[in-house]
Amino acid sequence: MIREATRQDIPALVEMMRRYAKEAPMGALQLDENHDAGHVSHLLFSLVVGRGFILVDEELRGMLAAIKTRNVWCPGVIELRELAWWVKPEFRNGSIGGRLWKTFEQKAQTMLEEQKVDYICTTVMANSPLIDYTKRGFKPLDVTFYRD
Helix, strand or coil: CEEECCHHHHHHHHHHHHHHHHCCCCHHHHCHHHCCHHHHHHHHHHHHHHHEEEEEECCCCEEEEEEEEECCCCCCCEEEEEEEEEECHHHCCCCHHHHHHHHHHHHHHHHHHCCCCCEEECCCCCCCCCCCHHHHCCCCCCCCCCCC
C-alpha cells in the first residue's frame, strides 16, 4: 500500500535521500561530507506538513517526494515539482516504483483540478531508466546539463 509519509518516517527518508544523492552523477552530491542530514530533515518535514508531500510504501522501501513552489520567473504561478523518486535497489524489479508513480499522478492531478497548482513537473536523472513521459501526458520542457 502507498501512503503519505508522516513525521515518524523522516529518519528513514533522510537515509533514503542520502542513498539517492550517492546515485546522482555529480561527484559533489556523492560525498558524505556534503550530505547535511539536518537540512534534509527540515526540508522533508516541510513537505510532510504541507509544502508538498512524500509518498512511501508501507515498509519504507521507496519514496517519491514533491514540492509546491512558486515559479522562479512568475511568482504568481505555483508548480508541483517532483523532487526525488527512489526505490531501494533490491526492490527495483518489483511494483513499488510504479505504485509510487501512480499515486503521485493521482494526487498531482487532483491538485491541478482543484487549482492548488498551475502545472506539474517531473525530472529524470540521466543515469535513471528512460521513461517516455509523453505517454503519461507530460510535454518536454527542458534539458539540464552539468559539469563537475
